[in-house]
Amino acid sequence: xxxxxxxxxxxxxxxxxxxxxxxxxxxxxxxxxxxxxxxxxxxxxxxxxxxxxxxxxxxxxxxxxxxxxxxxxxxxxxxxxxxxxxxxxxxxxxxxxxxxxxxxxxxxxxxxxxxxxxxxxxxxxxxxxxxxxxxxxxxxxxxxxxxxxxxxxxxxxxxxxxxxxxxxxxxxxxxxxxxxxxxxxxxxxxxxxxxxxxxxxxx
Amino acid sequence: xxxxxxxxxxxxxxxxxxxxxxxxxxxxxxxxxxxxxxxxxxxxxxxxxxxxxxxxxxxxxxxxxxxxxxxxxxxxxxxxxxxxxxxxxxxxxxxxxxxxxxxxxxxxxxxxxxxxxxxxxxxxxxxxxxxxxxxxxxxxxxxxxxxxxxxxxxxxxxxxxxxxxxxxxxxxxxxxxxxxxxxxxxxxxxxxxxxxxxxxxxxxxxxxxxxxxxxxxxxxxxxxxxxxxxxxxxxxxxxxxxxxxxxxxxxxxxxxxxxxxxxxxxxxxxxxxxxxxxxxxxxxxxxxxxxxxxxxxxxxxxxxxxxxxxxxxxxxxxxxxxxxxxxxxxxxxxxxxxxxxxxxxxxxxxxxxxxxxxxxxxxxxxxxxxxxxxxxxxxxxxxxxxxxxxxxxxxxxxxxxxxxxxxxxxxxxxxxxxxxxxxxxxxxxxxxxxxxxxxxxxxxxxxxxxxxxxxxxxxxxxxxxxxxx
Numbered sequence: 312x313x314x315x316x317x318x319x320x321x322x323x324x325x326x327x328x329x330x331x332x333x334x335x336x337x338x339x340x341x342x343x344x345x346x347x348x349x350x351x352x353x354x355x356x357x358x359x360x361x362x363x364x365x366x367x368x369x370x371x372x373x374x375x376x377x378x379x380x381x382x383x384x385x386x387x388x389x390x391x392x393x394x395x396x397x398x399x400x401x402x403x404x405x406x407x408x409x410x411x412x413x414x415x416x417x418x419x420x421x422x423x424x425x426x427x428x429x430x431x432x433x434x435x436x437x438x439x440x441x442x443x444x445x446x447x448x449x450x451x452x453x454x455x456x457x458x459x460x461x462x463x464x465x466x467x468x469x470x471x472x473x474x475x476x477x478x479x480x481x482x483x484x485x486x487x488x489x490x491x492x493x494x495x496x497x498x499x500x501x502x503x504x505x506x507x508x509x510x511x512x513x514x
Numbered sequence: 515x516x517x518x519x520x521x522x523x524x525x526x527x528x529x530x531x532x533x534x535x536x537x538x539x540x541x542x543x544x545x546x547x548x549x550x551x552x553x554x555x556x557x558x559x560x561x562x563x564x565x566x567x568x569x570x571x572x573x574x575x576x577x578x579x580x581x582x583x584x585x586x587x588x589x590x591x592x593x594x595x596x597x598x599x600x601x602x603x604x605x606x607x608x609x610x611x612x613x614x615x616x617x618x619x620x621x622x623x624x625x626x627x628x629x630x631x632x633x634x635x636x637x638x639x640x641x642x643x644x645x646x647x648x649x650x651x652x653x654x655x656x657x658x659x660x661x662x663x664x665x666x667x668x669x670x671x672x673x674x675x676x677x678x679x680x681x682x683x684x685x686x687x688x689x690x691x692x693x694x695x696x697x698x699x700x701x702x703x704x705x706x707x708x709x710x711x712x713x714x715x716x717x718x719x720x721x722x723x724x725x726x727x728x729x730x731x732x733x734x735x736x737x738x739x740x741x742x743x744x745x746x747x748x749x750x751x752x753x754x755x756x757x758x759x760x761x762x763x764x765x766x767x768x769x770x771x772x773x774x775x776x777x778x779x780x781x782x783x784x785x786x787x788x789x790x791x792x793x794x795x796x797x798x799x800x801x802x803x804x805x806x807x808x809x810x811x812x813x814x815x816x817x818x819x820x821x822x823x824x825x826x827x828x829x830x831x832x833x834x835x836x837x838x839x840x841x842x843x844x845x846x847x848x849x850x851x852x853x854x855x856x857x858x859x860x861x862x863x864x865x866x867x868x869x870x871x872x873x874x875x876x877x878x879x880x881x882x883x884x885x886x887x888x889x890x891x892x893x894x895x896x897x898x899x900x901x902x903x904x905x906x907x908x909x910x911x912x913x914x915x916x917x918x919x920x921x922x923x924x925x926x927x928x929x930x931x932x933x934x935x936x937x938x939x940x941x942x943x944x945x946x947x948x949x950x951x952x953x954x955x956x957x958x959x960x961x962x963x964x965x966x967x968x969x970x971x972x973x974x975x976x977x978x979x980x981x982x983x
Binding site: 342380412413414437443446447448449451452463464465466469470471472473475476479483 | 553554555584586645664666669703706707708709771772773804806809811813875877891892894943944982
């Protein structure tokens, strides 16, 4: 009799799984391709221009100076989007990779033209634990943050027990994105770097 | 392959590379850049303990070292393992067969350090049907309470596991409790900020199993003695398919907001082995939770476990075993006295207990320029208080069997409180340097649970280090 109960339990779960496509929308987990991601954080954009920014040692140094600490980005090249609406620049978006505990977390950070975080979305997450950092309810904490904010777990970001390294990785990435937007967005500092040979490929 | 080659190969698997991360869609990589590799991680812990109890000498303990591998072998397919070396220094087996003039000799010896254990804590494969549901198959952790699921030492700020999960325990088998089985696991968002997590498995399940213990004694001027004791106690189910998969376990957890969770979980399964006629079940139910208010965190667990039909099981055991003790008694026998004994251990009609951790992480910026803070991104100090109580009702303390009949059974109620006050320093999130003072108080019963001492109370100082990588 007990065995029948177990079979029933498994069958119920299996039926739930079979009806999966209907539920997928409820899950809300954000897995995005690099084509979808910029539109996800700036759905109101008219057009996007992509630059592939090579993180040269000099650029890393500048970022480190601005952040007051080491740059830990996994990327060697950062896909950097300028976002336009009605001919006006409304912000920036960039795809970053940071190491969680053992694997890279890939995410996009949307930043407004006044250098505040508009939205963060995780594109790929592979760690065996800590998947909660993919969720909207976690990522929502970064919205409106600026470089002046701490953007650190246990300070202005709620930590997730058991996923502290992933929380730290995303927080670091968001700070680096803000610094990169400031550096590339201001143009002035960047132009001098380009003249000195640091490469940016525009599309 | 040479040993160096093997090490190089292992390291190349363990260290993700940026070129791999960018991917070209070739074998082993997804086009959007995910790595199909194997990551190696782990955790470990050590402890020094000085106690007022004579049963615990001031001593260092190698608690455990764990190696994890995690392989993504396809989109939505993952294989995960956790291998444990607990109190482990050495296990060495020597075997020899020799023909002499007078016959043949087989010789076998096992050498090792006390309580050395090499164990599989988890090995499972998971196939995700959808973002909200996956099938997990293999050696899994029964999700009863929250500690067994999250037993990694570097996640905790007290350098000893709770009585409910280890020292007693109250859960059917001490953590980390592993069972072979299969089931479903997933989660869905609820509302704007909520989340529901669920998992359920069919398992081989806990069973009464034996371990043989041998003792040799020299006893001048008496005869020397060889004693063989079969200790029968609840153990995790077999991994070789020899016991019926007749247990289920489940957990349902609701998290209304980040940093808070409320969960209910359970286990039910037959615990009587095939050599007994009785078919009796063991049930365990638990409630656990986590609450965050700013930096303050409260986390806890309550577990209740019941062994149904324990009297019938003991009577049946008496019938099968015939007697609990047998020994040579004649004075003119050889110089060696032999004795065999059967003993039932860790059985109680019911068990219950709870633990609560209260902690408030902080960091004084004045320490940033000291060796404690320098070069670390977000170090923390964590004052913590842990409150625990555990109780066993009808705990079996003695058993006499003669002629297949249960002639005497002794039971007692055992209850113990423990209060731990500690301070943990975390220079980085996965490293904990732990200091704690611990007070144990025996409320009922003859001995303390995890110290096997008759002291009414004990006090101890613990200094531990736990790390994850």
